């Protein structure tokens with residue numbers, strides 16, 4: 001018997017071009033090809049630190065929605081709680097990495113693309129945004145980083161050794177499994193979602209893809 005095609009699979013097929021634009025962006029390709037401009041990397045590092053700090057309250061809101069809104073026999077809360085814990089490590093890692101590169105994190109001004117992305121996250125914190133819609137954004141945000149950085153670790157990549165640890169952070173297998181758990185949560189929710197929620201969730205996925213591309217563009221000095 002053939003496996004049923006999930007909603008996320010349908011979306012990824014339908015929006016493949018946009019999705020690849022986020023996971024195979026020239027900034028990521030420049031890491032993978034070994035010709036990344038280190039000043040672009042440092043820009044990304046500082047801006048992403050600001051982003052991750054704004055990401056924490058968003059993920060906490062998804063956790064609250066999971067607690068209230070899912071019949072949590074499936075363990076959604078535990079998976080999302082694991083994500084919160086990983087973000088704690090991620091913030092420490094940014095501080096350590098910034099020190100390594102001689103970058104200051106305390107006086108970084110968020111650039112326009114980052115401000116807009118953080119505002120978008122804030123809009124999703126609203127209790128009016130359904131759990132399913134917020135969970136789709138969460139999965140997409142994590143999964144794009146996972147696929148992007150895993151691409152830089154493939155056998156034929158020429159990623160500079162000093163950037164391998166960065167790529168491992170999101171490109172490693174266990175982060176991949178965590179993203180798959182998020183995807184399962186999302187598909188389970190979408191399976192029972194109303195047409196209205198499914199439409200909103202798909203639109204939210206597209207907004208995430210646009211924000212991620214803008215974020216890479218900003219890091220790459222294309223704004």
Ligand SMILES: Cc1ncc(CN)c(N)n1
Nearest residue numbers: 048051052141142145215
């Ligand atoms: C912009 C962005 N997108 C996703 C991630 C993965 N948490 C991140 N750190 N930054």
